[in-house]
Amino acid sequence: MESFLIKGGVPLRGTVEISGSKNAALPIMAATLLTSEPCVIRRVPDLSDTRFMAQILASLGAEVKFENGTLNIHARKIGTYADYELVRKMRGSICIMGPLLGRLRQARVSLPGGCIIGARPINLHLKGFAALGAKIQIAGGYIDATAKKLIGTPMFLGGRAGSTVLGTANVMMAATLADGVTVIESAACEPEVVDLAKFLNALGAKISGAGSPTITITGVKNLHGAEHEVIPDRIETATFMIAAAATNGEVAITGAQPDHLRAVIDKLTEAQVSVQRRGAKLLVRRKGRLKSVDVTTLPHSGFPTDVQAQMMALLTLAPGISIITERIFEARFMHVSELARLGADIEIEGPSAIVKGGRPLSGAPVMASDLRASAALVIAGLAAKGTTQVNRIYHLDRGYERMDEKLRKLGARIQRIEEKVQERG
Ligand code: EPZ
Secondary structure (H helix, E strand, O other): OEEEEEEOOOOOEEEEEOOEOHHHHHHHHHHHHHOOOEEEEEOOOOOHHHHHHHHHHHHOOOEEEEEOOEEEEEOOOOOOEOOHHHHHHOHHHHHHHHHHHHHHOEEEEEOOOOEOOEOOOOHHHHHHHHHOOOEEEEEOOEEEEEOOOOEOOEEEOOEOOEOOHHHHHHHHHHHOOOEOEEEEEOOOOOHHHHHHHHHHHHOOOEEEOEOEOEEEEEOOOOOOOOEEEOOEOHHHHHHHHHHHHHOOOEEEEEOOOHHHHHHHHHHHHHOOEEEEEEOOEEEEEEOOOOOOOOEEEOOOOOEOHHHHHHHHHHHOOOOEEEEEEOOOOOOOOHHHHHHHHOOOEEEEEOOEEEEEEOOOOEOOEEEOOOHHHHHHHHHHHHHOEOEEEEEOOHHHHOOOOOHHHHHHHOOOEEEEEEOOOOOOO
16 A cells, blocks of 8 residues: 655645546536437546546446546446446445436446445435435345436435535436426535536536526436536645645645635635635735634535545644534544644544644654545645655545645655555554
């Protein structure tokens, strides 16, 4: 397994180009199953998750070519059963169900497991499919959804933590080929849902309201091929903004969409980090001493849960008490114990982490546990004095394209090494 070896204490300086959004690309890749005509998707990040999704589409019978960030996908004829092993390994693959149901009126996927950040139920996805007329059966680790007809209908998709991003995506995709009108109330408003709706409309779907809590889909008979460029990755953008601030550097970010990050920019500004638009660039640097701030994660346009861990790494450097409350996932504090190994003082109280910031961090071997926790550990390692080894960075490679390369270009002393067994005290 590979690790990152980081010699911290170097302020990041220079320019970094943001890649296409992983969380927009995955459902858009799945949506190509809705048409028998060829599609071209541009600015797809080259990640283990997008490569997995390409394999899943190919296992269903689609022709898939992935070269220099451009995906050519032609789902001329497809089967209904996705490869159990592949689907089980990547939770995001659940979003092939909607397109399979829409196109073939049947779908079978393995029950996606929970993961380190929470149980990850799919009850709302299944509620939406059933509302459209699908019969759902769960047996032997598989979910089978079949429907003689899909009938458009109003539905409420809100759950215990508010809206569901992939649940909204899944039901929206199935509804594009239903008979009649579907109205999704308490729909997710994330930019990735808006980007998917834009692609679906390019295929000939009739969707309005994406980006608001009420999305209306008027079913059509079939969909044609289309070309699409994926939006920039707002979580990668936030990650580099925070890395710039944590190392007291000055970084220009290109290819980003700041309108997708208003809550993050607002919180960084409150923490005394300056984020300025200069033409097509975002300039990020500290405005003086970091200030402790309170953060609560919420559905969009609230503070994104996918930036919570990275923000916590930054706030360990801000003198004072910062309270970080996680309202989306029930177990998204795996990074706390690893940040403590770098000298951070953080106490968990229920859904909140109380960060007593201001003490400098010092390097140590740490273990990545999930995608965004690993990003937080890299940020902390970049800011810490001495050497930090972040182990199991396969987690990071799932969602960040060439992160070590991009950081080296900003002056970071980071290299990818084979993991040496570390004595863990
Ligand atoms: C998407 O996951 C993202 N993944 C996640 O990013 C992101 O953290 C999450 O949305 C929230 O923004 C992709 O887009 C591939 P949800 P998703 O359904 O759609 C509960 C990353 O780091 N819920 O919006 O699976 C659920 O338990 C990943 O890039 C139900 O109760 O998340 C959670 O508490 C991590 N029933 C909340 O809703 C359901 O049927 C939000 O989950 C579905 C979800």
